[in-house]
Amino acid sequence: GAVEQSLGAENWWMHITHLRVFFYNYQYAAGILVAKFFAKSARKNPEFIVKIKEFLSAGISDSPQNLLKNMGIDITGKEFWNKGIDEVENLLDETEKLAKKLGKI
Numbered sequence: 001g002a003v004e005q006s007l008g009a010e011n012w013w014m015h016i017t018h019l020r021v022f023f024y025n026y027q028y029a030a031g032i033l034v035a036k037f038f039a040k041s042a043r044k045n046p047e048f049i050v051k052i053k054e055f056l057s058a059g060i061s062d063s064p065q066n067l068l069k070n071m072g073i074d075i076t077g078k079e080f081w082n083k084g085i086d087e088v089e090n091l092l093d094e095t096e097k098l099a100k101k102l103g104k105i
Contacts, residue, residue: 033087037087
Protein backbone atom coordinates (compact mmCIF):
# COMPACT_ATOMS: atom_id res chain seq x y z
CA GLY A 1 0.00 0.00 0.00
CA ALA A 2 0.88 3.65 -0.19
CA VAL A 3 1.12 4.03 3.58
CA GLU A 4 3.37 1.96 5.79
CA GLN A 5 2.78 1.94 9.53
CA SER A 6 5.46 1.46 12.11
CA LEU A 7 5.21 -1.59 14.32
CA GLY A 8 2.78 -0.77 17.14
CA ALA A 9 1.17 2.15 15.30
CA GLU A 10 -2.15 0.33 15.28
CA ASN A 11 -2.47 1.24 18.97
CA TRP A 12 -1.75 4.98 18.60
CA TRP A 13 -5.25 5.91 19.73
CA MET A 14 -4.62 4.45 23.19
CA HIS A 15 -2.21 7.30 23.95
CA ILE A 16 -4.90 9.95 23.43
CA THR A 17 -6.55 9.76 26.83
CA HIS A 18 -9.54 11.99 26.14
CA LEU A 19 -10.86 9.44 23.64
CA ARG A 20 -11.53 7.16 26.62
CA VAL A 21 -13.47 9.74 28.67
CA PHE A 22 -17.15 8.85 28.92
CA PHE A 23 -19.50 11.11 26.96
CA TYR A 24 -16.57 13.04 25.43
CA ASN A 25 -18.03 12.73 21.94
CA TYR A 26 -21.27 14.48 22.94
CA GLN A 27 -19.40 17.79 23.01
CA TYR A 28 -18.83 17.47 19.28
CA ALA A 29 -22.48 16.67 18.56
CA ALA A 30 -23.66 19.59 20.70
CA GLY A 31 -21.18 21.92 19.01
CA ILE A 32 -22.40 20.93 15.56
CA LEU A 33 -26.02 21.56 16.55
CA VAL A 34 -25.16 24.97 18.01
CA ALA A 35 -23.23 25.85 14.84
CA LYS A 36 -26.16 24.75 12.67
CA PHE A 37 -28.51 26.88 14.76
CA PHE A 38 -26.16 29.87 14.43
CA ALA A 39 -25.93 29.40 10.65
CA LYS A 40 -29.70 29.19 10.20
CA SER A 41 -30.24 32.22 12.44
CA ALA A 42 -27.62 34.25 10.53
CA ARG A 43 -29.21 33.34 7.18
CA LYS A 44 -32.59 34.52 8.46
CA ASN A 45 -31.19 37.65 10.10
CA PRO A 46 -27.65 38.75 9.08
CA GLU A 47 -27.53 41.05 12.14
CA PHE A 48 -27.39 37.87 14.26
CA ILE A 49 -23.73 37.58 13.22
CA VAL A 50 -22.91 40.30 15.76
CA LYS A 51 -24.33 38.06 18.52
CA ILE A 52 -22.33 35.10 17.23
CA LYS A 53 -19.12 37.15 17.33
CA GLU A 54 -19.90 38.26 20.89
CA PHE A 55 -20.50 34.63 21.88
CA LEU A 56 -17.21 33.50 20.36
CA SER A 57 -15.33 36.48 21.83
CA ALA A 58 -16.56 35.59 25.32
CA GLY A 59 -14.38 32.47 25.26
CA ILE A 60 -14.55 30.62 28.57
CA SER A 61 -15.65 33.64 30.59
CA ASP A 62 -18.91 31.83 31.41
CA SER A 63 -20.63 28.53 30.69
CA PRO A 64 -21.96 27.97 27.18
CA GLN A 65 -25.45 27.72 28.66
CA ASN A 66 -25.18 31.18 30.25
CA LEU A 67 -23.51 32.75 27.21
CA LEU A 68 -26.28 31.45 24.97
CA LYS A 69 -28.91 32.53 27.49
CA ASN A 70 -27.50 36.07 27.26
CA MET A 71 -28.20 35.83 23.51
CA GLY A 72 -31.81 34.91 24.23
CA ILE A 73 -31.24 31.23 23.45
CA ASP A 74 -32.51 28.57 25.85
CA ILE A 75 -30.61 25.31 25.41
CA THR A 76 -32.42 23.58 28.26
CA GLY A 77 -35.50 22.76 26.18
CA LYS A 78 -36.12 20.46 23.23
CA GLU A 79 -36.98 23.25 20.78
CA PHE A 80 -33.41 24.52 20.45
CA TRP A 81 -31.93 21.06 19.89
CA ASN A 82 -34.69 20.03 17.48
CA LYS A 83 -33.90 23.07 15.31
CA GLY A 84 -30.27 21.94 15.08
CA ILE A 85 -31.29 18.37 14.30
CA ASP A 86 -33.66 19.66 11.60
CA GLU A 87 -30.72 21.47 9.98
CA VAL A 88 -28.64 18.27 9.97
CA GLU A 89 -31.57 16.30 8.52
CA ASN A 90 -31.97 18.91 5.76
CA LEU A 91 -28.27 18.60 4.95
CA LEU A 92 -28.56 14.81 4.76
CA ASP A 93 -31.62 15.10 2.49
CA GLU A 94 -29.75 17.48 0.17
CA THR A 95 -26.75 15.14 0.14
CA GLU A 96 -28.94 12.17 -0.76
CA LYS A 97 -30.66 14.09 -3.58
CA LEU A 98 -27.31 15.14 -5.00
CA ALA A 99 -25.92 11.61 -4.75
CA LYS A 100 -28.97 10.27 -6.63
CA LYS A 101 -28.63 13.00 -9.27
CA LEU A 102 -24.97 12.05 -9.75
CA GLY A 103 -25.85 8.34 -9.91
CA LYS A 104 -23.88 7.50 -6.79
CA ILE A 105 -26.84 5.81 -5.08
